[in-house]
Each structure stands twice: as structure tokens, then as C-alpha cells.
Amino acid sequence: MSDVIAVVLFFGVIAYAIFGGADFGAGFWDLIAGNADRGSRPRALVDHSIGPVWEANHVWLIFCLVVLWTAFPSAFSSITLTLFVPLTLAALGIVLRGSSFAFRKSVLRTRDRRRYGAVFATSSILVPYCMGAVAGAIASGRVPAGGKSGDWWSSWINPTSILGGVLAITVCAYLAAVYLTHDARRLDDPEMTEYFRRRAMVAAVAGGIVAFVGIFVLKADATYLFHGLTSRALPLAIVSVLCGLGSLWLLLRGSLRWSRLLAIGAVATVVAGWGVAQWDYMLPQTLTVSQAAAPSATLWTVLVVFIAAAVLILPSLGLLYALDQRSVLGTEVH
Amino acid sequence: MDSVATIVQGVGVIPALLAVNPVPWARSQMAFTLGFHIILVPLGVAWAFMALIANWRAIKRDDADALMLAQRWSKCMAVTFAVGAVTGTVLTFEFGLLWPTFMGRFGAAFGIPFAVEGLFFFLEAIFIAIYIYGWKRMKPWPHFWAGVPIVIAGIGGTVSVIAANAWMNEPQGFTLSGNKVTDVQPFKVFFNNAMPYEAVHMVLAAYLVGGFLIASVYAFAMLRGRRDRYYRLGFIIPFTVAAIATPMQMIVGDSVARFVFNNEPTKFAAIELVPKTSSDVPETLLGHLNKDGTVTGGIKIPGLASWLSDPSTGKNTVVQGLNAWPASQEPTLNEVNVVHLAWDVMIGIGTLLSLLAVWYALSWLFRRRMPMGRFFLTAASVAGIAAIGALEAGWVVTEVGRQPWIVHEYLLVKDASTTNGGVWITFITITVLYAIVGTTLVLVLRSMSRRWRGQGEIDESDVPYGPSPIPEGDAPREEAPVG
Numbered sequence: 001m002s003d004v005i006a007v008v009l010f011f012g013v014i015a016y017a018i019f020g021g022a023d024f025g026a027g028f029w030d031l032i033a034g035n036a037d038r039g040s041r042p043r044a045l046v047d048h049s050i051g052p053v054w055e056a057n058h059v060w061l062i063f064c065l066v067v068l069w070t071a072f073p074s075a076f077s078s079i080t081l082t083l084f085v086p087l088t089l090a091a092l093g094i095v096l097r098g099s100s101f102a103f104r105k106s107v108l109r110t111r112d113r114r115r116y117g118a119v120f121a122t123s124s125i126l127v128p129y130c131m132g133a134v135a136g137a138i139a140s141g142r143v144p145a146g147g148k149s150g151d152w153w154s155s156w157i158n159p160t161s162i163l164g165g166v167l168a169i170t171v172c173a174y175l176a177a178v179y180l181t182h183d184a185r186r187l188d189d190p191e192m193t194e195y196f197r198r199r200a201m202v203a204a205v206a207g208g209i210v211a212f213v214g215i216f217v218l219k220a221d222a223t224y225l226f227h228g229l230t231s232r233a234l235p236l237a238i239v240s241v242l243c244g245l246g247s248l249w250l251l252l253r254g255s256l257r258w259s260r261l262l263a264i265g266a267v268a269t270v271v272a273g274w275g276v277a278q279w280d281y282m283l284p285q286t287l288t289v290s291q292a293a294a295p296s297a298t299l300w301t302v303l304v305v306f307i308a309a310a311v312l313i314l315p316s317l318g319l320l321y322a323l324d325q326r327s328v329l330g331t332e333v334h
Numbered sequence: 335m336d337s338v339a340t341i342v343q344g345v346g347v348i349p350a351l352l353a354v355n356p357v358p359w360a361r362s363q364m365a366f367t368l369g370f371h372i373i374l375v376p377l378g379v380a381w382a383f384m385a386l387i388a389n390w391r392a393i394k395r396d397d398a399d400a401l402m403l404a405q406r407w408s409k410c411m412a413v414t415f416a417v418g419a420v421t422g423t424v425l426t427f428e429f430g431l432l433w434p435t436f437m438g439r440f441g442a443a444f445g446i447p448f449a450v451e452g453l454f455f456f457l458e459a460i461f462i463a464i465y466i467y468g469w470k471r472m473k474p475w476p477h478f479w480a481g482v483p484i485v486i487a488g489i490g491g492t493v494s495v496i497a498a499n500a501w502m503n504e505p506q507g508f509t510l511s512g513n514k515v516t517d518v519q520p521f522k523v524f525f526n527n528a529m530p531y532e533a534v535h536m537v538l539a540a541y542l543v544g545g546f547l548i549a550s551v552y553a554f555a556m557l558r559g560r561r562d563r564y565y566r567l568g569f570i571i572p573f574t575v576a577a578i579a580t581p582m583q584m585i586v587g588d589s590v591a592r593f594v595f596n597n598e599p600t601k602f603a604a605i606e607l608v609p610k611t612s613s614d615v616p617e618t619l620l621g622h623l624n625k626d627g628t629v630t631g632g633i634k635i636p637g638l639a640s641w642l643s644d645p646s647t648g649k650n651t652v653v654q655g656l657n658a659w660p661a662s663q664e665p666t667l668n669e670v671n672v673v674h675l676a677w678d679v680m681i682g683i684g685t686l687l688s689l690l691a692v693w694y695a696l697s698w699l700f701r702r703r704m705p706m707g708r709f710f711l712t713a714a715s716v717a718g719i720a721a722i723g724a725l726e727a728g729w730v731v732t733e734v735g736r737q738p739w740i741v742h743e744y745l746l747v748k749d750a751s752t753t754n755g756g757v758w759i760t761f762i763t764i765t766v767l768y769a770i771v772g773t774t775l776v777l778v779l780r781s782m783s784r785r786w787r788g789q790g791e792i793d794e795s796d797v798p799y800g801p802s803p804i805p806e807g808d809a810p811r812e813e814a815p816v817g
Contacts, residue, residue, distance in 0.1 A: 052467040055419055055459040059452070065426045066452045069437050070445025073515075077438030080430030084754050091427040092767060095420045099771050102416035103778050106409070108785065147438065149753065294442030294518070301520040305449045309456065316460045316483075329467035 001300070002293030005071045006282070008306050010275040012067060016060035017271045018175060018264050021168070023054045025176025027097065027124020028169065029199065036114060042180075043117065045192050047105060049183045052329045054101070056320060058094075063309075071302050072292040074145065075282040082143045082150035083134050090130035097123040125169055132168030136161035139278055140222035145287035159221040163214045170210050171267055174203035178247065178263040182256055186325065197251055200259075204248045211244075211270070224284045228277030236276055240269035352756040357748050359757040360432040363764060365733070367424055370768050372729055373722055374418035379488035379537070380544030381411050382462070384572050386481045393474045399564040403571070405469055406786060407548075410779055412466045417775055419459065421768075432757065436740050436750035442515045443508040444498055444741075446523045451494035458487035492540060493533040500528035503598060503732065505741050527597060531590045532732070538583045539728065543721040545576025546687065550718030551783075553711045560787075561706070570704055573714065576721070577691035584688060588642075594735075595643045598742070599654040600664045601735035604673040606639045610655040615639040620678055622671045627657070665737040676730035683724035690717055 026046045033039030033046075069076040080087060096119050104116035133156045137143055140160035144150050155161075177200035184192035218226040229237055247262035278284045282292040293299060323329050385407040392401035426448075430437050437444070461483040468477045501507075507522025508515045552569035595602045602608075607618045609627040617639040621632020637649030644651040656664055665673060690713055697705040705711075736742055740750045 052463045055416065056456065056463060058419065058423070059456045059459050062423060062426055062455060063452050065430075066445060066448045069430065069441040070449050071442075073441025073445065074438050076430050076441060077434035080427075080437070081434040081752065081754075084431055084752070084756075087427055087431055088760050091424045091431075092764065094423050095767065095771060098420035098423075099417045099775070102413045103774060106413050106778050106782055147435070152754075294445075295516055297518040297520055298442040298446065301446050301518075302449055305453060309453050312453065313456045313460070316457060320460045320464055323464060323468070323472075327471070329464065329471070 001296055002290045005067065005299050005302055006289045008303065009064060009067045009071065010272065012060055012064040014268045014271045016064055018267050019057035020060055021128065021172040021267065022175040022179050023050045023057055024124045024128045025172030025174065026050050026180065027121045028173045029176060029180065030117065031121030031125065036110060041192060042195060045180055045184055049180055051105065052324050053320060056317060067302060071294050071299055072282055073294055075287055075292040078143055078145050078283060078287070079138065082155050083137055085152060086130040086133050086156045090127050093123040093127040093130065097127060128168040128172045129165035132164035133161040135274065136164030138283060139225045139274060141224060141284040143283050145283050159217045163217045167210050167214060170203060170207040174200065174207045175263055175267055177203050178260050182260050185256055201248060201251050204244060204251065208244060225277050228279065229273060232279065233273045233277040236269045236273035240266050240273060243269060354755050354758045356754055356757040357751045359761045360751045361747065363757065363761040364428060364432055366765060367421065367428060367768070369726055370772065371418065371421040371425060372725060374414055374421065375492065376540040376544035376547065377411070377414040378418045379492055379540040380575065381407060381548065382481060382484040382488060384548065384575060385411065386478065386485065387571050389478050389481065393478060399567050402564065403568050408466050410782065411462065413775065413778060415462055417771060432752055433740065433750045434752055436745060439513055439745065440515060440741055443518050443523045444501060446520050447494045447497040447501065450524065451491050454487040454491035454494060457483050458491060461487070489537055492537050496533045496536045497524050497526070497529045500532040501526045502741055503736055504528040505744055510744065528593070531593045534586050535590050538579050538586055539725055542576050542579040542583055543725050545572040545579060546721040547718035549573035549576060550715045553714035557708070557711045557715060566704065573694060577694050580688045580691040584684065587684065592643065600659055603654055603656045604665050604670040604735050605677045605731060606653060607674045608653050608655040610657050611652065612655065613640055613652045614649045615653045617642065623667060625667060665734065669734050669737050673731055673735045676727040680724045680727040680731065683720050687717060687721060690714065
């Protein structure tokens, strides 16, 4: 039973990565879009594209946290005890990003917009970095179980965490660029389509390089994870590479329809690969999934809530995305 | 060489900086971030309901003022909901960051209401997006119905979070062996004894505070001379909601108090400032408890606290005093005084607000219109802030009144806290950050309202940065088929 809930948890992590991640990535492109004049069109597209959906996407994070603390309370308390600093930074970044994004859309003066926009964009990089660093800390076994705190600093400032952070930023940027290419084409904006298509390809290559370097980092710094990735998680790693290459090729050819799906596949398999590679540890080599698990009645409750969510929320999310993609959800009224 | 010495000394300071007792700072940070978030809750929960009333009226009666209100409210809601969502996220982080022992030990039980809450939060986030962004292109009725789940999810989410808080006051539905929760009964956890009382009390509070707060903006505008129909409608909808919620809250509040008397006697002793177990306990308004167990200051109404606790036995009702528990299991002297003062503030403001509601009701009854006098409008324009004061005070009563426990009679706050000595730094950082976010939120909302009034108008085409109005020719709502 605890295995099922661990899969549910990872489902949430994957959903957060491919939906929430793209919203953070959009902030990355917003940041480097140039001065107010040059950046106005990509920023308008970013706003239009993530405005209606970012809050719903953000809820996946809450979902992950709640499932983690309810179903695996001892793992949650170990993670929060050791990784106090990056998690606090991430929480602050989330506040800054969400509120400044909402503020930017509600003011009209350029000066104000620029100020909120800068906060929005900078925190959009801070948060995925911290999340990636947290993932790296867990994956490399730097979070000990049993109510003792690991090292406050070296737990998240280490090769695997830095790899996790950088990979998270590039992956978010890659996903966002692919989605934005798609959205620009939907809105019949060839210039922006081209703008983000080129950036998507650059990000795909960058992501590939980071992942390639990552192999050596993990080999040296996270041996358990490396071993898992090269054995039971190997098929996922291969699928991820193929999806990544495929989406790059499709982006090159300009056939955007399937590139988005392959990009999602590439990212989802990376995240799933992490989970499979460290299986069946919740915290590698100190706490297994079954050791961390809550009593079975709690696990059943989580499962029932998850099924209820699947029945209620997936169609609602589908409706939101469908309305959004068909441009039924326009701008807000001013 | 001097600089090297300075650096060495500086490095020596770091461990000292990170070795400050974390418990008071963790408490302060949790209290501050919750106290901030709780102000946004009424807006998230109740505002959508009021916007839907305006929206319904707009469609049914083809009322342009009501339509404009609903649209503008939904735009403001977008901003307050975003800030509410992210400050709520901080709280989920903080449960672990500040209270790792609590979560590690009780997460399996305490987490259950939050799992349910996650479901409602998801629905709320989805439908609020559809509602806010759907004005222009969705047909009026489907758009209206897309708003209804926001109201339901808002109430459901509130009830779930409050169920978790009620569980901390009345922990039930689990077996603790050693440091681990073993057997869990999810229904008992969620529907614990305190949950129905606290949940109804908080949902009503959300509508009461949200109503008074939004109405106060329009009351203020009317005082400034903007009295056309749009402003009156903007006042009447939320104020009526609040005026209906207020007397209901008094009845519910009374039974909550009696529940606390029967089930959480330490909290009750602090509320009523009862040092020694006795009958014929006076109701003390204001005043404070001294170290030696005497009560000074304030106005005592003889026997009233006993009488209110159980009218069937009248002033013979015995109320347990703080002497009934060892000092280590009851709130400290300062905490007792804080709880008592907060209680008085809540009751006092609640009473004044209900007088205002009665005035409003009588005016409708006898004059068929809302009171428009200067005195009423002044009172109504401060009622919003006052209602927030009552909300915060009520929350102080329930939280400080549970001290020193985090899970009543199972886990002490000081044992649940993180051992991280650097919490004082995060507390200061987060306080500064929230102060900035809060101020900006108010300024942004004000600038929106100014823009709508046409003052300081800015030509929207003159915006080189950020989103320009989407150029693809949005059909205005008026041209959409009605019905």
C-alpha cells in the first residue's frame, strides 16, 4: 500500500514539474526578454499564457507537500529539518513570484510593471533552483532519517544539489519555451513563434548538456542514485533522451504539434527516473518507503482523496486547459 | 592582519547567531504568517459569493451597475486570491520547517484534513481562473455557474483547515505508541468534537469579515460624496451578507463558548479570568490577572460567567479555575491575560457590529432604504477594519488559549519546535517581506479603484513594458447573447 501512495506522490511531483515548472520557466524568459521595448511582446505572451493557469498548476506543490507529510510524516520532518534554508528560500520565492505576477497585471504604469516584473522573473529562477537543490540533497542521501538534522549547508550546497538546481532551471525554461512556441502559433503570431522556437531549441541543447555532465556528477557524488539510474531506471533514462532528441528534431523541422508532447515526455521520464533510481528508499539509504509510511488507514484515506481528486479535478483541469487553449479565456476585463 | 582577525571574529559570531532559542521565534513566525493569511481568507471565501450575487442580478435584471461591480470585484479577487494562495503555501512549508517533531509524529493524523483541503483548493484555483478570465468570451449563464464551485470550494477548504485546527484542540481518532501514531480513524480525526463548532464559527466569520470589509470601502466612498447607484449597490450587497451573518455568529459564538466551557476548561478559565475553581463566577470585562491570583481592574458583573456557562444551573455553575492544573500544563500569566483581552475585544467588536446590523435592518424595515447618514456611514467605513480585529482576536483566543500545548495534552509547543537556532533571521525576513507585500497589495487595489474612477487615467497604449491589451479584437460582453 505504501508503494501505491509513493507512486501517487511521484505523480504529483511529475505534474508539478511539467505544469508548474513551465510557469517558472516562463519567468526565466521574461527575465531575459530585454528592455521594456524589446521585451514587451514576449512578456505579453508570457502573461497571456500563464495568467489563467498558474494558480491551478501551483496547487500540485501543495498536493505533493500534503501527501508527503500525511503519508510519509517522518520523511517530511527529516527533509524540513535538514533542508531548512533552501526550503525557506523557496517559500519566500513563491510568495514573491505569485504576488508580483498578480500585481504586475493589475497596474498600468511602466515603472511599477517593471519593478514587479523584475521580482516575478528573478523569483521564478530562485524557486526551481531551490527545488532542484532539495531534490539533489534527497537523492544523494544527504538527508538523514530519525529526527537528526543533516548538515545545514553542505546538504544543499554540493555537486548533486547544484546539478539539480541548474537542471531544474534549464528544464523549466525548455518546457516553457516549447509551450510558449505553441501558444504563439495558436495566437497567430509568427514572430513570437519563431522567437520561442529558437529559444526552445537552445534550452533543449542546454538541458542535454547539463544532463550529460550530470552523469559524471552523479557517478562521483551520488553513487546509490547513479547505480539505480544505470540499472532499474535505465529504460526511463533512455526514453527521456529519445524524447528530448525527438522534440528537438521536431522543433528544428517546425512541426510543433508533437514537440510539446515529447518535451513533456522527456521531463516526466527524468523525474520518474529519479524516483525509480532511488527506489525503494524515501531518503536514500536511511529510510525506505515502507518504513516512512503512515498507518494504513491514513494511506487509504490519501488514496480515496486522490481518487476523488482524479474524478473531480482532472476534468475541471481539463476544462480549464481546454477553455484556455481555445482562447475562450481572454484577458481580464479592465 | 587586522582584517584577517576581523574575519575570524566574524566567523566566530556566526555560530552564536544560529544558536538563538528557536521556540519563541518559531511561535512568532507562525503567528505572524497565519495572522496575515487569515485576513485574506474572508476575501477568498466570501467575495466570490458577493460577486455572484451581483453577477446574478446583472444577468436577471440586465443591471449594468451590478455587472460592473461583479467584473471589478472579480478582478480584485484575482489579486487577493493570488496573495492568499502563496501565503497559504508558506504555511504548508512552515508546518515542517518550524514544527518538524509535530509533523513527524502526528502528520499521519493531522494531515488528513489537509488532504481534503487540497482537493477544495484545487477546485477553487481552477474555477476562479475560469471565472476571472471568462468574462469576455463565455456566455453569461455558463460563466455564472463556473463561479459557483469557487463558493463551495471556499467553504469546503475553510472547514477542512479548521478541522485540522480543531483536532489540535481536541485530538482524537488515533493511537499513539511511543513516538509514532499507529492506528488512525480518519473520520474521527476530521469530525473531531471541536470541528463542527469551530468550522461554522469560522465560515460565518469569513462572510462577516468579508462583507463588512468590502462594504466599508463603499461606505468610505459615499462619505466622500460618491453616492450614485453603483456605490450604493456596492455597499448593499456585502453589507447585507455581513448583517445576516452577524446575529447568526452571536448564536453560534454562544454555543462555541459553552463547548469550550465543557471541553477545553483551561482555555475557558483563561477566557473568563478564573484563578480558582468556584461557582458564582463574575464576568470580568477587561481587567487583568496578577501573579498572586487576584484580578484587578475591569468591570465585574456578578455571577454572569457562571450563568452563561450553564443557564440551567444559573450562577451555581462551577467553573474550573487555573489552579486546577499544574503550571506546566496551562497558559502562562501573560498568555492568560492576552487570551482574556482578545476575548473581550472579539465580543466587544461583535456587539458593536451587531448594533450596526440592527440599525441597517431597521432602516430597511421602516424606511425601505439603507441609512445614508454621516454617522452610520462613518461607522460602516470602520466596520471592516474592526471586523478584522475581531477575527484576529478570536484566533488569538483559540491558539494562545491552547498553550502550552500544540496538540492538546499530547505534545508541548516547545517539544514540537525545530532546533534550528536561525529561525529569528527567517522571522525578521518574512516580517519585512510580508509588510512589503501587504502594503503593495493595498496600494495596487487602490490604484485599480482610482483607475476605474477615471482619476489619474493612463493611456493604455502608452505601455511599452509587459502585457498590452490583447490585440485580436475581443468582443465586448454586451454584444454577447444574453440568456
